[in-house]
Amino acid sequence: MKIIDAKVIVTCPGRNFVTLKVVTDEGVYGIGDATLNGREMAVVSYLEDHIVPCLIGRDPQQVEDIWQYLYRGAYWRRGPVTMTAIAAVDVALWDIKAKIANQPLYQLLGGKSRDGVMVYGHANGGDIAETVDEVGRYIDMGYKAIRAQTGVPGLPSTYGVASEKMYYEPADAELPTENVWSTEKYLNHVPKLFQTLRDKYGFDHHLLHDSHHRLTPIEAARLGKDLEPFRLFWLEDTVTAENQESFRLIRQHTTTPLAVGEVFSSIFDCQQLITEQLIDYIRATVVHAGGITHLRRIANLADLYHVRTGCHGATDLSPVCMGAALHFDTWVPNFGIQEYMRHTPETDAVFPHVYTFDDGYLYPGEVPGHGVDIDEALAAKYPYKPAYLPVNRLQDGTMFNW
Ligand SMILES: O=C(O)C(=O)C[C@H](O)[C@H](O)CO
Numbered sequence: 001m002k003i004i005d006a007k008v009i010v011t012c013p014g015r016n017f018v019t020l021k022v023v024t025d026e027g028v029y030g031i032g033d034a035t036l037n038g039r040e041m042a043v044v045s046y047l048e049d050h051i052v053p054c055l056i057g058r059d060p061q062q063v064e065d066i067w068q069y070l071y072r073g074a075y076w077r078r079g080p081v082t083m084t085a086i087a088a089v090d091v092a093l094w095d096i097k098a099k100i101a102n103q104p105l106y107q108l109l110g111g112k113s114r115d116g117v118m119v120y121g122h123a124n125g126g127d128i129a130e131t132v133d134e135v136g137r138y139i140d141m142g143y144k145a146i147r148a149q150t151g152v153p154g155l156p157s158t159y160g161v162a163s164e165k166m167y168y169e170p171a172d173a174e175l176p177t178e179n180v181w182s183t184e185k186y187l188n189h190v191p192k193l194f195q196t197l198r199d200k201y202g203f204d205h206h207l208l209h210d211s212h213h214r215l216t217p218i219e220a221a222r223l224g225k226d227l228e229p230f231r232l233f234w235l236e237d238t239v240t241a242e243n244q245e246s247f248r249l250i251r252q253h254t255t256t257p258l259a260v261g262e263v264f265s266s267i268f269d270c271q272q273l274i275t276e277q278l279i280d281y282i283r284a285t286v287v288h289a290g291g292i293t294h295l296r297r298i299a300n301l302a303d304l305y306h307v308r309t310g311c312h313g314a315t316d317l318s319p320v321c322m323g324a325a326l327h328f329d330t331w332v333p334n335f336g337i338q339e340y341m342r343h344t345p346e347t348d349a350v351f352p353h354v355y356t357f358d359d360g361y362l363y364p365g366e367v368p369g370h371g372v373d374i375d376e377a378l379a380a381k382y383p384y385k386p387a388y389l390p391v392n393r394l395q396d397g398t399m400f401n402w
């Protein structure tokens, strides 16, 4: 069997998605997600100009060898653009392998470790009262775990608070929108949200929160301590993790479980975080961390150190990534949770899929492969639209982390 074509498809059914379709001489094809929010076209070029020519004529069943060829062969290792492009190839090849085997992909990884994949949804509101109502809505939909984000008084906008409640999309403009941030206001407000949520709904549901890389280690330690009485499932992305050892300080001060890693692209971004047991959940994903082949290495390392998985699953990760992630989650022994932000009906129509949600769990489905396809004719009706993620400034104008 040989690869005869590899096509990069860019579509914007409300937001941009980049998809790689790898076609074989026997007619079997595989699909991989290559979406890197706000930097989509860099991955398109990486794939079209530098990867596709190297794929033609290769045996698609040599998934590991092709991964190594693309990773080692580039000489310039790692980085989000490279690893997203490699991930797209990897997932497409796993899809092909599972289709040839006539098995759902999780069977090739080692089979089922659980019946369903527990997911968390995103409840958010402009103020505490609205967020509390939204959490109630998620509980009514069957969710066992809910991330709660609220607007902060005195700040015109806050990360995680959306007008379109079910379909959060932060990449909202042709040039980056400017947001304003105050750590003091945020730190004073967030514990009140979780106090109100636990008072109203009790302790039967998992609650999560995302600080979106805006704190210093000592601020994160304080927030973690303040949130301890409310028993969070996790506190996410308190601190940017370029400096992995900064998590030591947070760890020394709080028992609130810590999650990080949605922007990680390789095992080296989290090696110290994992081996020193500085985190509880690793959020690296199939699409941004080198595909199933590389994410599996990260998860296996994490398993040795009591770290569980909690894959990123925002709307900018396409249904193709979600499908692949659900097969991974169904197999991975040290599974923690899977993020699940729903895609719009327009996106779901472009990417027909067999995964289903029921009572707080997602199920990958039983068809051969990862179970997600692309309707190319429909995709062509939604041309690429430039869209950037916002940037963030402190109240005095200083550039900050978004
Ligand atoms: O889903 C999350 O936890 C996020 O933080 C979402 C990110 O802001 C989003 O994926 C950026 O593209």
Ligand SMILES: [Mg+2]
Binding pocket: 210, 212, 236, 237, 262
């Ligand atoms: Mg996050």
